[in-house]
Amino acid sequence: MLKKVQDTQISELEEKLLIRRQLNDITNRIHAAQNIKQILVDLKDGILTCFNAYSVTIYIVDQARNEIYSMFLVGSRLQEIRVPINNKSIAGYVANTGKAVNISDAYNLDELKQIDKDLSFDVSWDKRSGFKTTQVLAEPIFYSSTLKGIIQIINKKGDKDFTEEEQGYLKEISGVLGIALFNQERFTRRRKTRFDFLVSRDLLKEEQLERAWEEAREQKETMEAFLMKKYNVSKDDIGKSFEEFYRCNFVAFNDKFVIPGDLLKNLKKDYLRRELWVPLEKVDGKIHIIVDDPNNILKRDMIENLLKTKSVKYDVAFPDDIIKFINFFYQSPEEETSITDILGKLETDDRTDFDDEDVDAVTESDSAIMQLVNKIINDAIARRASDIHVEPNVGKKNVEVRYRIDGDCALYQTVPYSYRAAVVSRIKIMSNLDITVRRIPQDGKIKFKRPGGDEIELRVATIPTQGGVEDVVMRILAKGETLPLEAMAMSKRNYTELLGVLSKPYGMILCVGPTGSGKTTTLHAALHHINTPDRKIWTAEDPVEITQYGLRQVQVQPKIGFDFAAAMRAFLRADPDVIMVGEMRDFETAKTGVEASLTGHLVFSTLHTNSAPETIVRLLDMGIDPLNFADALLAILAQRLVRTLCKCKEVYHPTMDEFDEIAESYGKDQFEKLNISYNNDLKLYRPKGCDICDRSGYKGRMGLHELVVGTDEIKRLVQRHATVEEMRDVAMEQGMTTLLQDGIMKCFNGSTDFKQVRRVCIK
Ligand SMILES: [Zn+2]
Structure with missing residues (x-):
């Protein structure tokens, strides 16, 4: 009997010792906590074990908002909860009254x-949690009679009430927490504010800073704006x-940032403005x-949850600047910050309220208009654009300026509608067109001197x-360089086949494809290959886009009757070895070309046809003699340009479906x-996007080819x-790959x- 009592x-x-040890452990961990989060989140497990309970929450008092708040993890995500300090909730009551509670059933109104x-x-x-609260033990956390927070433990295992003894333990813990929370506060306070550098550099007095917090709030200004205004502190x-x-790093607003369209895609402007953050770029x-x-x-x-990544680099910016970035990125109409400096100059004239008659008020001689047009052209050249589209709209809609780069059009900028007449007139003056003629199409040229001199x-x-x-559409005839044939991809x-036909003394070589498929570049590469002093090479082009030393190049002028056919007849009287004629768009030119190649000349030309076999049928349909053409034909090269992947490309393993589609x-x-x-080892590549390629994933273009040999x-x-089908089948048997096949390779x-x-390749 005695033995049992002793046991x-x-x-x-032993149990008391164990609890004592657990309490000690908790105390040590509270004292070791580095920050609030460690106190609020990381201590929980130890406390739950000690109290044999299901849930514990430590709240901190937020005096300014008369609330208590806590943080907890949902998965790996930190969330905040806030409770008002009043008697409408148990935690709120404990904070409000400073009294501890020990409740058996939270749903028992009588007990409450x-x-x-x-x-x-x-x-x-x-x-929300699907958790049913029953027992609640809550204790206020004080430090020298100031309330710092509360600690609340919920649901004792085995559905028992919390004991008085346990209430005592909780009081002990709350005492330690009081000290820890006080220390954190003091530490945070001593660890200074984001303006301390100003004080330490004597740009601001400590008392000024102390006062500024309140003064800024009173004047409803941000601290930054207030300090800059009141104490002349620089940004x-x-x-x-x-x-x-x-x-x-500190980032100040400037409009040179590229709009990170891909990063903003799923983010709402108003949300970012409210939360005061914005992505700038991916580096x-x-x-x-x-x-x-x-x-x-x-x-x-x-x-990080929203962006679904932890790979984030944070920098700080003024709230005002963050708003400016957001407005700029989303092109908010209230702030046209994205418009260039030049437009800024134009806008200073207070011309925001135009009537339609006033559209002409800005004249094409306005120096800002000249600058604007020059900048549009210079930027287009710098971005390797092939065409500039100036598109005025009716009413008060702005003028859109688009560039075509690597085959695609994209908006470059908008110009206020009030300058549309001036911009168009300025371009017409530069190209020697009649500015009074507005109802019929005109065409002209601009010889544009670049700042560099070319x-x-x-x-x-x-x-x-x-x-x-x-x-207005402007095509930029960039002084193309002659590329070697090896660079034609x-x-x-x-x-090999092309080199073979180029070594022939006479015959016809055609390069075909739609406008902008790089035919001229390829023909010039071919000419370059045979451009030796022992050969006389005449070219008739419209326009001369690429100049090559050694060639005698002629610009045709159809307006005065000097067309391709006329040029070719002239060449034949001028002792040629090789003739290149820009395009065979009519029977006359084609017939002269065939005859020239049959009389001992190598003739190069282009046609607007889709495929190599189709070209033959087209020429015969035009009326060219089949026997003569058969004799003349050396080769027909069909070509297309595709955008090439930037080096930032990603390797990936295609799905079976994708593979089948390609096959x-x-x-x-x-x-x-x-x-x-x-x-499993099969690899394909896809675009990714980086700084070099403007995040498009593509950079430059390359040719796809289809070569029929005669x-x-x-x-x-x-x-x-x-x-066409018969010819294609035979050509393929002889080794021809179609444009699509070449592209797939x-x-x-x-x-x-x-x-x-x-x-x-596919229409
Ligand atoms: Zn790239």
Whole structure:
């Protein structure tokens, strides 16, 4: 009997020792906590074990808002809860009265009423969490009679009430927490504010800073704006102060940032403005974000969840500047910050309220208009644009200026509608067009001197459009360089075959494709290959886009009757070896070309046809003699340009479906001969986007080719005016790859992707 009593006493003693040890452990951890988050979040497990309970929450008093708040983890995500300090909730009551509570059942209204007649239990939390609160033990946290927070423990395991003893333990813990919370506060206070650098550099007195907090609030200004205004502190100095405090970079607003369209895609403007952060760019795989307070872990947590990545670099910026960035990125109409400096100059004239008659009030001789047009042209050249589209709209809609770069049009900028007449007139003057003629199309040229000194030619076309305005399209005839044939990205077979035909003394070589498919560049590369002093080479071009030393190049002028056919007749009287004629667009030119190649000359030309086999049929349909043409034909090269992947491209493993689609497009039978099978090592490439490629993932273009060689069998088909299909089949048997097939091979070697190939090859 005695033994049993002793045993019970011993086990009780052991239990008390255990709890004592646990309490000690908790105390140590509270004292070791580095910050508030560690106190609020990381201590929980130890406390739950000690009390044998399900849930614990430590709240901190936020005096300014008369609330208590806490943080907790949902998954890996930190969330904040806030409770008003009043008797409407248990935690609020404890904070409000400073009294501890020990409740058996939170849903028992009678029990709550006995504590305070107003006390109720806020069931909304239970509803959200699916957790049913029963026992509640809560204790205020004081430090020398100032309330610092409360600690609340919920639901004792085994559905028992919390004991008085446990209430004592909680009081002990809350005592330690009081000291810790006080120390944190003091530490935070001593650890200074983001403006301390200003004080330490004597740019601001400590008392001034102390007062500024309140004064700024009273005047409803941000601290930054207030300090700059009242104490003449510079933005740079505040920036330095922020950098020191937050240990990151300070970013001031400027409009040179590229709009990070891809990063903003799923973010709402109003949300960003409210939360005061915005992504600027992606650098080395990290999203660069500016935020008003980089130390705010809750905000960072929220941002990282939204962007679904932890690869984020935070820098600090003024709230005002963050708003400016957001407005700029979303092109908010209230702030036209994205318009260039020049437009800024124009706008200073207070011409915001134009009537339609006033559109002409700005004249084309206005120096700002001249600057504006020059800048539009210079920027286009710098961005390697091929065309500039100036598109005025009716009414008060702005003029849009778009550039075509690598084959695609994109908006470059908008110009206020009040300058549309002046801008168009200015371009017409530069191209020697009649500015009084507005109802019929005109075309002209601009010889444009670049700041560097070189001269660029632009072909200008004006076209009257709906609403009595005029569109202007300028084609930039960039002084192209002659590229060597090796740089044409031809397949081995195409390159070898082409070299073969270029070594022939006479015959016809045609390069075909739509406008802008790089035909001229390829022809010049071919001419370059045979451009030796022992050959006389005449070219007739419209316009002369590429100049090459050694060639005698002629610009045709159809307006005065000097067209391609006339040029060719002239060449034939001028002892040529090689003739290049820009385009065979009519029977006369084609016939002269065929005759020239049959009389011992090598003739080069282009046609606007889609494929190599189709070209033959087109020429025969034009009326060219099949026997003569069969004799003359050396080769026909069809060409397209595709955008090439920037070096930031990503390797990926295609799905079976994607692979099948590609194989199908190539032609199942022929694809099998390539020995490319679907396996785990199969790789394709896709665009990613970086600084170099303006985040498009593409940079530059390359040619796709389809080469028909004038073999005996092809010549026989020409003679009997065979169909396109017959010629294609024979050509393919002889090794020709179609444009699409060539493109697909260039996807597998990582030069481009199937999307781009399909775009130019499939109609
Ligand atoms: Zn790139």
